[in-house]
Amino acid sequence: DLVFPSLSYRTGPFAAGGIAFADGYADYFTLLNERDGGIGGVMASVPECETAYNAEKGVECYEATKAEGALVYQPLATSITYQLIPKVEVDGIPLHTMGYGRTSAKNGEVFRHTFNYPVNYWDGASAGVNHFLDLNDGSLEGRKITLLHFNGAYGKEPIPTLEALAEKHGFELTTIAIDYPGQEQKSQWLQIRRERPDYILFWGWGVMNQVAVQEAANIGYPMENFMGIWWSGSENDVLPAGAAADGYKALAFHEMGSDFPVFDDIQTYVVDAGKAAGAGDQIGSVLYNRGLYAAFLAAEAAADAQEATGEPEITAAMMRDAMESLEITAQDMEDAGIPGFGPVFSVTCQNHGGDGLASVAQWDATAQEWSLISDFFPSDGEVVNALIKADSEAFAAENDITPSCD
């Protein structure tokens, strides 16, 4: 079997997001098994392990599953990522943190087993600013941007990038932190109401998201100037606010909706066969699609590895090599039944993070759907890459790693 452990969380404070992602991740592999007889003829298995978004349980899950021949880990939590980064180096198992985790892991010379393609948080910060630049004909001079963020590793991640960008583009950056779990954001929003920033960038997760959207609506903040990172842009986050959430934006790095051939197959081969991972009610939701996308990227890499080595039963090391030379083309997506689902990108040893392409999605409250309102556009590589270089080199120095590609 090809083992793709799913460190999921279907309980606890972030269950709402975790469930959809885990369903998508599992269903895609089930589909491959049911429809194609696995990957390259070998069945995929997806042992699930509940982490509850908790670092300790995450580690326990990792240890419990790694002996089963795990090919790649997708822990879906920045905190767990930090625990696993050193461990995967030693165990030689690749770690894929898609759109989260440690941004500087993009530098594959230092983080040999960690991948964070296709985008990372610093790309996200820059993409957000780029979008605002677009809206303002390329100048944010004298504008006010507020970063409203989760008070933890995840939420603090974009701050250095935004500081650099603020300097570059001449906007004024303020940061407002929200403590976990973020059910009460009165003071934060009163502050926003008073300061009236032109734009708000938002790094939230869990209940914090919907409360923020609700509060923004309550104070009458213009929704189209309020933009979340991709983890703050699912149906869960906007539905509770009803019509008031209309126009809220979020970044994205893949397509929305269920308008792809793959979903028909999932319906026939997975749901109708009674093999769906969850209740089957998440299909086509933003986070379900993201889980599916993660599974797709993993399956592609596994297939590449089989092709490159000629071995159907690949090992984690082969998987890693394949991930390092992963190339996602339009054809790959077409074949998988998700044409144009995400940007095309490629991975190299120097660049474990893909091309950093993101897009902007917007919520339409009447149609009750998210849709992309822009193409996939690049982040400010100049700023982001410099930061990544500095951070990863510092890490290398601290841990006696000589950056290299072999």
Added chain:
Amino acid sequence: MLDDTKTETLLEVNNIEVIYNHVILVLKGVSLSVPKGGITALLGGNGAGKTTTLKAISNLLHSERGEVTKGSIMYRGDRVQDLQPSDLVKRGVIQVMEGRHCFEHLTIEENLMTGAYTRTDGAGAVSADLEMVYNYFPRLRERRKSQAGYTSGGEQQMCAIGRAIMSKPETILLDEPSMGLAPQLVEEIFTIVKNLNENEGVSFLLAEQNTNVALRFAHHGYILESGRVVMEGPAAELRENPDVKEFYLGMSEDGRKSFRDVRSYRRRKRWLA
């Protein structure tokens, strides 16, 4: 005075055994009966099992991890072992616990009113009884608005007894009422017990260390040692028993002994040593 032979038996304890914590055997077969309208004294040294007996009767052992493992307890001919304490109160059996146990944060008056919790005979009757309690214990009237936690030991004892009276009981189980009370008050309280007994017809089962007083007021007595009844009889007889005299009344052949002499005389041998 009560005639021992003819009256109906209210409470009957038959050969009960009590075990604490599943391992500590405390009562080893205790039997006794309380006749209607009588004052029955339960005497015995420390740790003899008086309190345990009373708690077994009023079903308060559970919360101390104790249980009656053998024997039966009957009230008016009904088995009452499996009833809730509140059911017993409704049937007219109430216990005044050793060590007062007033509700510290309630005022004296509120404490007394909790005694009337199970009553259904209307506010008028209750306030009449409250008045009666205040008449028996004028000291309580003075302190009616104080929180019980701040009253002196004696005041708390009065409060506890008053509280029991407020339930208009038929039988009161009274655990060491004289403990810590001034001599005058001890007399007073026993007089009140006697009055209640004679005027209101309340029966008493009275655990006491103060044998002297207890035997003066009681009709019948049981002496408990190490979880067994070692002697019983009409109070008057017990008072004359030489052993009782020596060990419980502090008398020698030639009258009261001085406590100052304790160091110089030898004790008689006990029944159970």
Added chain:
Amino acid sequence: MSADFLYGIEVIINGLMAGVLYALVALGFVLIFKASGIFNYAQGVMALFAALTLVGVMEGQVPFSHVINAVFGTEIHHFGWEVPALLAIFVTLMVMVLFAWLVQQLVFRHLVGQEPIILFMATIGLAYFLEGVGDLMWGSEIKTLALGLPQGGSLVVEDWTAGLGGDDFYGFFIDKLDMVATLVAIVLVAGLIGFAQYTKQGRAMRAVADDHQAALSVGISLNFIWVLVWSLAGLVALVAGVMWGAKSGVQFSLSLIALKALPVLMLGGFTSIPGAIVGGLIIGVGEKLFEYMIGPMVGGATENWFAYVLALIFLVFRPQGLFGEKIIERV
């Protein structure tokens, strides 16, 4: 008036409103503590459970459908009917009463007379248990509570007050939901105070809190009193669950509001119903003002700890809280 000053006032007003919401949760704690000396950590989870049940009933969800489906491989989810809000609230209340009764019969009846910390532990066990049951029963995804409570800033107030300050002032922001919550809280508190002070059961409840054994000995049925207060606490939990659930959806984090109620309790005193309200208001205003004035200097997100520190400072001067019963220390 300067805009800054007016914003300060706005923060205070909103702090008061937030305080009312904290107090709603704190009230449940007070009730149970008063009656049994049990520090009921499960109060937050009870709010979650009540809200979950309310939504589930309204939407006609089949309880435990996840489990049933997983074990028997069936595919049932809904009964296919919807229950009107008022009826659903009633059903939920009945469920809470049943819950109170079960808790009493199965757990606390056996713990009479134990030390407070043991009872406290038991309620934490209860919180785990109830959280698990809630999830198994209704599922752990986010649910929206559609009771039609008003939301959003009140434009009336905003327009009305906009003229007070200069151009930099936009009028007071007051959330309509908060106003509703305040009204509900006032009614609830008045009712509860009346109950505790002026009824026989209220007195019995306080007696039980002081001395379980003695209460038993005077014929107070602990069982009855406790089922009663747990039911009342269930009612309070439902109200709190509805108010908070309307704000942030019905999901796991609802149970964490217990943590917001603890400093309120400390400050107001564990045994005082008015204390819960006053404590809530002080905490609400205090933490909002601190975040407003000092927060920006120290990097914000101070609310979680500030409430506790504030309460701590009060306690150093009044160890039993503002309205708590004086701790009797005698030998």
Added chain:
Amino acid sequence: MLDEGYVTADGRQIGGVMMDMRGITLRFGGVEAIKNISFDIREGEIRAIIGPNGAGKSSMLNVISGFYNPQEGEVWFHGKRRPPMKPFQVARQGIARTFQNIALFEGMTVLDNVMTGRLTQMKSGMLAQAIWKGKAEREETANREVVEKIIDFLEIQAIRKTPVGRLPYGLKKRVELARALAAEPKLLLLDEPMAGMNVEEKEDMSRFILDVNDEFGTTIALIEHDMGVVMDLSDRVVVMDYGRKIGDGTPDEVRNNQEVIDAYLGVAHD
């Protein structure tokens, strides 16, 4: 001290004034529990305090042991005025006591309870105790010997290792006495040591009190409601009523004082 004391009829030496309470007034909010009371305790004597319930006797002991600070009045100890002190500082001056409502440490064994009485004597530091072997162990053993003597003396050897929570009332009182004695106090305060005891047990307790007084020369202040005990044991008696002092003198003087009879004794006691 000018007054050098005297010798009692049974040959005990009573010394000068050890503890002198001068004009003590103690209020709790509106309640005046002690009203301007003065009395003294002499070295080596047994001093009884009696009075009706609520008279303020326990409060007086609490003042002596530093638990309450009186609003007015002075406490003189060994000829020096005692500044307001914390109770544990008072204890270290050699004053130990027992409590009216038993205040034992319920979670500990009898032995440990009595050993706590010696805390004022044990000096080894935290580090020494953490290491245990050596200083701490030696100190423990030395103190244990003293405690075992007291346990023998009070005849509670058999229950040495029993948790006190399980003991019957009378034994608890004895353990409390043991704990107080373990501190080797100069002044021992006993708050109703014989409440809840039968005659036999009271006799035992009396014997212990007399022995302590005799053998260790410990001064004893005693609150008790059993007039037999008070009259037989004490050298002098203070009588309190409603916070006032209504009598002070030898047992004989007190028992014939009409005010005392009215307020407390009820009938003249033999």
Added chain:
Amino acid sequence: MLYREAGDFKTSYPEDSQTFPIAFDRWRYWAVLAIAFLVIPFVINDYWASSLMVPFLIYAIAAIGLNILTGYCGQVSLGTGGFMAVGAYACYKLMTAFPDVNIVFHVLLAGGITAAVGAAFGLPSLRIKGFYLAVATLAAQFFLVWLFNKVAWFYNYSASGQINAPERFIFGTAVTGPSAPAWAQYLVCLVFVTFCAVLARNLTRGSLGRSWMAIRDMDIAAEIIGVNPLKAKLTAFAVSSFFIGISGALFFAVYLGAVEAGDSFGITKSFLVLFMVILGGLGSIFGSFAGAAFLVILPVFLKIIGVDVLGWPTEMVAHLQLVIVGALIMFFLIKEPHGLAQLWRLAKEKLRLWPFPY
């Protein structure tokens, strides 16, 4: 009679006050130690180490620490998570500031620093009692976590606010960092546990321990018989925090390797350790071990049964886990409020009387 203490007479007081006065117990104790030190290191693998043994040992230290404060001194604390964070961050700062000093000293020093912090937060206990104090310790919990989150100096200005344990060696073997072998991590923790347990035992059987227990059982009386409450409470806070700090340091450096204050040392951690202490038995060192073992092993066990054996969905198992753990907590408290340690004692008492029922 399967278990006897008869015939086991002591002729001197030191012998009588030793830790295991009964020979049989003493033997069992040495046997357990021998297995722990001489057998387990040779058979342990990554999984057993990292999901059971290492966390068990580390939590046992924390539980011993909290037990000193709560079980022996009666001061209920919900700040354990915060104090563990102090240990972790102190250890991190020391490790990075003095890379050449042996990690053992860092851990001990981290304990020392935590002791000081703990004592400072213990000050309110002089006035505040019972649950009021418990809730007050939450102030410490939330404030400390916030502090470690906010002040970048504590995490050496790393972008994410995470701290990572650099690799450190004892006798040439890595004990922290990813390449540390499981047996080495296990042994380090075991040594610390043994050290802490012995220390705790010594402290609790002497005069300090007695003054703690006196304060616990009746603080007023304790003060009147001569216990200085300030000293007793603060030493309890300090000693307790010392152990908790050590456990926090190990938790970070040896067990997880990377932590973030809010995530790893949040309020749930405080509750978890309190659970261990109460379920195990307040005022019992053995109980600390029992409680830690119970709460570390039970969830793993339930997960294995539910997911691997029965094949139920993980979420359902996770929910059931909550239900079962919650129910078991209540069950044990009802069965024996004084914890597993007391259950053990009663079992021994029964054995002693066996075959007679009492």
